[in-house]
Amino acid sequence: QVQLVESGGGLVQPGGSLRLSCAASGFTFSRFSMSWYRQAPGKERELVGAITSAGVSINYADSVKGRFTISRDNGKNTVFLQMNNLKPEDTSVYYCNARNARLLLNYWGQGTQVTVSS
Secondary structure (H helix, E strand, O other): OOEEEEEOOEEEOOOOOEEEEEEEEOOOHHHOEEEEEEEOOOOOOEEEEEEOOOOOOEEEOOOOOOOEEEEEEOOOOEEEEEEOOOOHHHOEEEEEEEEEOOOOEEEEOOOEEEEEOO
16 A cells, blocks of 8 residues: 655744655655645645655755755655745645656655744
8 A cells, every 4th residue: 555654744933944754655665756745725736846766866946945955765765855944935735746657656645734933
């Protein structure tokens, strides 16, 4: 059974940091690119950043460049999102995504809430 379980969300003050984790199981993690998306109330889900299966290529949305860092540990089947200098506009539900384009497989986690507020 495929599972993506996010953790690490919460309430943080502007300028603070959080580290999200996404633990994967039920599929060959090292063969999937991993991404973080977010969705704020009333808005469409947007890509935050993505990392290829071997971690060679990483890209970020312009809104988070220089503040957020994606990394992965293929030995622990986990992908991370380090978020620094958080802003109120970063408030969203953050989702983990696993994708293998060749096999047409696409999996989602249940999401974790991040709220940035003073």
